[in-house]
Amino acid sequence: MKSELGAGATRLQIDRVVKRYGPHTVLDDVSLTVEAGEFHVLLGPSGSGKSTLLRVIAGIERVDEGQVLLGDQVLADRRVCVPPERRGLGMVFQDYALWPHMTVADNVGYALRRQRVERAEVTSRVDALLERVGLAGYGWRHPGELSGGEQQRVALARALAGHPSLLLFDEPLSNLDADLKERLRVEIATLARETRATAIYITHDQSEAFALADRISVLREGRVVQQGTPEAIYSRPASPFVARFTGLSGELSATVEEVAEDGTVHVRVLDRTLVAHAPTRPSNGAPVDLLMRPAALRIGRPDAAGAQRSLTGFIKDTAYRGRGYDHVVELPDGAQLCGVFDQQAWPRGQTVTLTVEAGGCFAYPSAGRAASDVPAQMSHAR
Known part of the structure; x- marks a missing residue:
């Protein structure tokens, strides 16, 4: 079946692309x-430029400037713009983009008919793809007779039908329920x-990006602000924006006590000393914002001795x-840390100790946050 689905992958290069309206x-x-x-995966909030980049x-x-290359072929620069149908790509849209007057089989086989593939071969490949996406026997139906999930499967089969070397996904899951x-x-x-095609997938959902990607590019206001594996972006966010957009429990104001050679810092917060990673090396005594992942926090019984590398608070909600x-x-100053996970339910009002792991804490130079620096929807990634 693998030979039925793909024709092989090609390297894609985006080089100093600028797009203006x-x-x-x-961009x-x-x-x-x-x-x-x-x-x-291209990850970013609404307005970051990810959809425009996919359309480019x-x-x-x-x-307007720069170029796009697929393998050795220039797809786009200031003088050249190869039409979409000649780029050897398949695309899956957020709203499915199926032709309502065509049957499922005709939708899936559209690209093959444009390539003048023999009728018997079209039928064979369409049947094989529909079986592969779990829609065997659905070829005679029309899109309006299908559920949203079934329509998206048809759109996926259609994108694969032409054996593309490049697959593009425009937030294909955003209209579907969680399951x-x-x-x-x-x-x-x-x-x-x-x-074996090269795939570009855009989303604003960091959990979706982490689950799918080999590598991620995070976009903000038309610029790529960090690239790397999901693990690298989660464990070493390059900026407060990336940390916030990829999921925080909360933020605290702190002061640097000591800077270590390994890139960590000891910070003083709420009369406790915590350890955090510092992407930029602050000086001793510098004020910092301490950003914490939910996975860095572990709930335990209150300790009367006031252990270091821990915080004390009470359960506000479960x-x-x-x-x-x-x-x-x-916490005692009124700050709240959200999404702190435990297998057991701690009762509301219970005083607890939060053990804080350095691996999920990041210290950035304190600077009054502009509203634009905080994503509209903060998700609590683990």
Whole structure:
């Protein structure tokens, strides 16, 4: 079946691309390389430029500066813009983009008919793809007779039909409920890798990005602000924006006590000393913002001795999450730490100790946060 699905991968290179709409610069000197066969996620909030970058890669938008290359072929620069149908790509849209007057089989086989593939071969490949995405026997139906998840499977089969060397995904799961989203995420990851195609996937959902990506590019206001593996971006965010966008429990004001050679710092917060990673090396006595992942916090019984590398607070709220409980812990200064997980439910009002692990704490120079530096929706990644 693998030979039925894909024709092989090609390296994609975005080199100093600029895209403007009138006086507004939407993509500002964007460069990134996606290796052959890599599943690369463009992650960012609304307005970060990720959709525009995908449209530039697809050939829907022209570039004002820079170039896009697929292998050795220039797809776009200031003079050249290869049409989408000649770029050897398949695309899966957020809203499915199926032709309502065509049957499922006709939608999936559209690219093959444009390539003038023999009718018998079209039928064979369409049937094989529909079986692969779990829709065997659905070929005679129309999109309006299908659920949202079934329509997205048809869109995925259509994108794969032409044996693309490049697969583009435009937030394909955003319109689906949580259970179906997870099942289709697994199917997309499996099928994309079976094709051996290079894949570009855009999303604003950091948990989705971490689950899918070989590598991630984080975008903000038309610029790539960090690139790396999901593990690297989660464990070493390059800026407060990246840390906040990829999931925090909370933030505290602190003061640097000591800077270590290994890139960690000892900080004083609420009369306790904690250890954190410092992407920039602050000086002793400098004020910093201490950003903490939920996974860095572990709830325990209160300790009368006031242990170091821990904080004391009380349980403000408890929420059942299926495999355990998320807690909100309020600290003595009124600050709240959210999404603190434990297998057991700690009762509201209970005084607790939070052990704080250095691996999930980041100290950045204190600077009054602008509203634009905080994502509209802060998710609590573990």
